[in-house]
Amino acid sequence: MFKALADPTRRTILDELTDRDGQTLFELCARLLMKHGIDSTRQAISQHLDVLEGAGLVRVKRDGRYKFHYLDTSPLKEIADRWPSRD
C-alpha cells in the first residue's frame, strides 16, 4: 500500500476518484489530462490502477464492457494506527 502511495500519478488518481467516484479507465485518462496535465498512455494509467487495486485502495465493478473504479480509503487507517499522534 505504501508503495502504491509513493507515485504522484497514483495519488492524483485517488484525488480524482475522491472528486468523482466510479470512473472508468478512459474517463480517468481524460480527466487526468484535462485537470492535472498528466499526459500518460492508457496502459500506464491501467497499470497504476492495478497497483492501487492490489493495495486495496481501489475497488472495481465490471458491467458489460465498462469497468468502474471506486475509492476505498479504509487501508489508510493502518497509517494512523501504526504511528499515532502523541498529543
Next chain:
Amino acid sequence: MFKALADPTRRTILDELTDRDGQTLFELCARLLMKHGIDSTRQAISQHLDVLEGAGLVRVKRDGRYKFHYLDTSPLKEIADRWPSRD
C-alpha cells in the same frame, strides 16, 4: 513524504522511534539488527534517516558528538485530510 514511507526499512525505523524516541544512529543500527533482523550498514541507515528528516517525519537534535532522532508524526495528517474516510 510518501516516498519516505515507501521503504520497509524506513517504516521499521519509524516503528523503532515509536518504541523508543530520541535514538542515535548507532543505537538504531543495533536495535534494527537485534529486533528486526535488518542487517544494513551504518551508512544505509544514515541515508534513510536523511530521507525521513527531509520528509519531516524525523527531527534531529545535536549534542556533542551525538545526534538524537525524534519522531514527528504530524506530516501524516496530510493523508487523512487528503482522502477522508466517508462513513
Next chain:
DNA sequence: TTGACAGGCAAGTGGGCACTTGCCTATCAT
C-alpha cells in the same frame, strides 16, 4: 457482421533509488 469502443497482456527500456565502499571530520576519554 463489421467497425468502433473499452480494456487486457506482455516484452522491452530508461531512470531513479537503495545499498555498498572508501575515506574523511569531529568529539571525547585516557
Next chain:
DNA sequence: ATGATAGGCAAGTGCCCACTTGCCTGTCAA
C-alpha cells in the same frame, strides 16, 4: 596527543519500477 567513538561525504553498482510499444480480447451499435 592519540586512539576510540559517533557521524558525514561522495562515487559507483545493481535492481526495481514507471512507462512505452505492439498486439490481442470482449462488448455494443449500426
